[in-house]
Amino acid sequence: MAKKIIGSLKLQVKxxxxxxxxxxxxxxxxxxxxxxxxVKEFNAKTADLEPGTPTPVIITYYQDKSFSLELKTPPASFLLKKAAGLAPVGKRNRPKGSAKPGREVAGTVAVAQIRKIAEAKMKDLNANDVEAAMQIILGSAKSCGIEVKG
Incomplete structure (x- = not known):
């Protein structure tokens, strides 16, 4: 008999x-x-990722207090800022996009980098093909103030 699902929980953990x-x-x-x-299961599953990468996780928990983890890909904005090479700033020491997207450019990425990010995030995006996924990532880049060259 299958376990009875009580609920699920979404977290973003490094x-x-x-x-x-x-x-x-x-x-x-x-x-x-x-x-x-x-903690042990999450750290074991994310051991192959770069430490500190924000990783969304969906935790499904059952009636017997057990749980299962579903890891997602890092947020598009994180991958874009990393590809653009934005330097960490502020008290939390994280890269920031433009304060005025559309007017100020925080960094630039190439179309090839956009394609690479879209292919990596394809399983988590609501897109039928890589071209549609690239459009989603381009929208994220625009809202971060990151210019796309090429």
Whole structure:
């Protein structure tokens, strides 16, 4: 007999750096899930990713307090900022896009890089082919203030 699903939870955690502190601990704890089991499983599954990459994860939890993880690809904005080579700024030390997208350019990427990002994110995007996925990524680039050359 299949396990009965109680619910699901979406979190964005840095790859290989999950720990029981907020936001992970409280989100899992209030649902009665084993926090350390999640931390160990998530860190093991994201060991092959670059440490610190924000990784969306969907946690489906069951009546017997067990859970399953579904990892998604990193956000398009993160991949675009990385491809554009934007330097980390601010107190959180993260790359930022343009403060005025459309007027100021934060960085530039090539069409080949857009295609590479679209192919990587294809399974998570609502697109039928790579060309449609590229259009979605181009929209994200525009909203980040990243110019596309080529």
């Amino acid at each position: 790859a290989g750096q999950a720990n029981p502190s907020p936001p992970v601990g409280p989100a899992l704890g209030q649902r009665g899930l084993n926090i350390m089991a999640f």
